[in-house]
Amino acid sequence: MDTYRKSPFVKISVLVFGGLPLLLWILGGFPERSFLKESLSFVTMLSFFFMIGMFFFSRANAVVVKDLKMHRTKKIHKAIGTTCVSIMLLHPLFLVLPRFFEAGVSPDDAFVTIVTTFHTGIVLGMLAWILLLTLGMMALMRNQLPMTYKTWRRWHGILAVVFIAAAAWHAIDLGRHSSLAMSSLIILLTAVGVRLFLKHTITSKPQKPRIDR
Amino acid sequence: MTIERIDGCIGCGTCVKTCPTDVIRRDPKTGKAVIMYPADCQICHLCRMYCPVGAITISPEKSIPVVVSWG
Ligand code: SF4
Ligand code: SF4
Numbered sequence: 001m002d003t004y005r006k007s008p009f010v011k012i013s014v015l016v017f018g019g020l021p022l023l024l025w026i027l028g029g030f031p032e033r034s035f036l037k038e039s040l041s042f043v044t045m046l047s048f049f050f051m052i053g054m055f056f057f058s059r060a061n062a063v064v065v066k067d068l069k070m071h072r073t074k075k076i077h078k079a080i081g082t083t084c085v086s087i088m089l090l091h092p093l094f095l096v097l098p099r100f101f102e103a104g105v106s107p108d109d110a111f112v113t114i115v116t117t118f119h120t121g122i123v124l125g126m127l128a129w130i131l132l133l134t135l136g137m138m139a140l141m142r143n144q145l146p147m148t149y150k151t152w153r154r155w156h157g158i159l160a161v162v163f164i165a166a167a168a169w170h171a172i173d174l175g176r177h178s179s180l181a182m183s184s185l186i187i188l189l190t191a192v193g194v195r196l197f198l199k200h201t202i203t204s205k206p207q208k209p210r211i212d213r
Numbered sequence: 214m215t216i217e218r219i220d221g222c223i224g225c226g227t228c229v230k231t232c233p234t235d236v237i238r239r240d241p242k243t244g245k246a247v248i249m250y251p252a253d254c255q256i257c258h259l260c261r262m263y264c265p266v267g268a269i270t271i272s273p274e275k276s277i278p279v280v281v282s283w284g
Contacts, residue, residue, distance in 0.1 A: 030220060031270040095266050104262025105227075113265040119224040119244055176221030176268070 004076070009067040016189070017053040021045055024182045036101070040094040041176060047087040048171055050080050052164060052186070055193030060157075060200035078139075085136045088167075089129065121173035128167040135159050157197050164190055215254035217270045222246045228260035228269060236260075 004010050025045065032038070057064055057076045064073050095114065099107040114122065135156065138145065142152055168190045172183045216236055224244035228237045234253040237246050237260060246268070254271075261269040 031218065033267070037267065098267060102262070105265055110265035113225050113227065114223060117223050117225040122223055174221055174223055 003068065003072060007067050009064050010076075013053055013056060017049040018046060020185060021049045021182065024179065024185060025177050028177055028179050028182065030177060034098065037098050040091075040097065043087060044091045044094060045175075045177060047084040047091070048167065049186075049189070051084045051088060051167070052189045052193050054080050054084075055160070055164070055196055058197070060196045081136075081139060085132060088132055089136070092125075092129070121170050124166045125170040125174065128163055128170055131159055131163040131166065135163060154201065157201060161194050161197060164194065215256045215272055216248055216251055216260065217272050219246050219248065219268050220270070221266055222268045223266055225265060227263050227265065231259045231263045233257065233259065 022042075025042070033041075054077055055061075057073055057080060059065060059070060059073065061073075068076070092111070092114065096107040096110040099105060099110050105113070115126070138152070138156060138159070142149075145152060147155070168186050172178050172186055175182070178186070219237075222245040224239065224246070226239055226246070228246050229239055234250075234255055236248060236250050236254045238249040239245065240247045256271060258271060261267075261271050
């Protein structure tokens with residue numbers, strides 16, 4: 001645990017993927033809502049940023065592999081993945097959850113209205129949700145799938161890139177806290193993360209197996 | 214100001230149909246709701262109550278409590 005805590009990369013990542021969005025959220029000047037709504041929004045936003053962060057906590061990033069070694073990088077990747085994928089898969093329900101405690105449209109009617117609205121942001125959100133579910137299933141069932149690890153890894157990366165592109169667009173279009181600054185941060189981090197993956201995929205050569213110590 | 218702002222609109226159009234005084238319209242380009250005639254707002258809260266994503270904020274200072282039926 002100490003290795004993670006002492007790692008400069010982990011510290012910087014917490015600041016970039018947690019601290020910066022939080023700062024922009026506070027400075028955004030958005031109206032205060034109930035504690036439940038704000039908490040759900042906050043958890044969703046942080047999960048999304050840490051999902052972008054997963055591109056940085058992967059073998060595509062030589063800096064993190066050097067700092068933490070591959071096995072620890074993989075552990076962080078898995079931990080962020082399990083937590084954030086679960087939250088992101090549930091987040092459409094977070095929108096209607098407060099409806100249980102408020103007058104007006106019922107939670108189920110609100111949910112039906114959301115999923116039947118044909119708007120670019122909603123369609124992209126649904127596409128991203130399906131891709132995320134596929135990504136999650138693919139990660140959970142890695143050993144059962146009829147493909148080599150390298151093929152799996154490539155597909156996992158490609159799906160992740162398509163997912164993050166759709167999800168980023170969805171978040172910028174419909175995100176309640178997507179101000180100009182927040183949108184710019186999403187675009188910047190997504191672009192750098194995707195570039196890392198593409199660079200690694202295009203330039204990587206077959207390597208001999210290596211034992212990390 | 215009465216109806217204050219709209220954040221995170223998905224463009225379902227419910228508030229446009231719900232508002233009794235046509236304060237809200239849909240932007241033809243984005244399809245999202247926009248506050249067109251804020252001066253006509255009666256602070257009835259209907260738009261806020263029926264927005265599926267809770268995108269509408271109504272000025273709390275000018276709000277009157279919403280009557281909810283318990284029956
Ligand atoms: S509070 Fe009532 S009058 Fe005002 S915009 Fe909403 S629905 Fe219209
Ligand atoms: S009801 Fe809400 S989501 Fe639907 S158009 Fe109005 S503000 Fe947008």
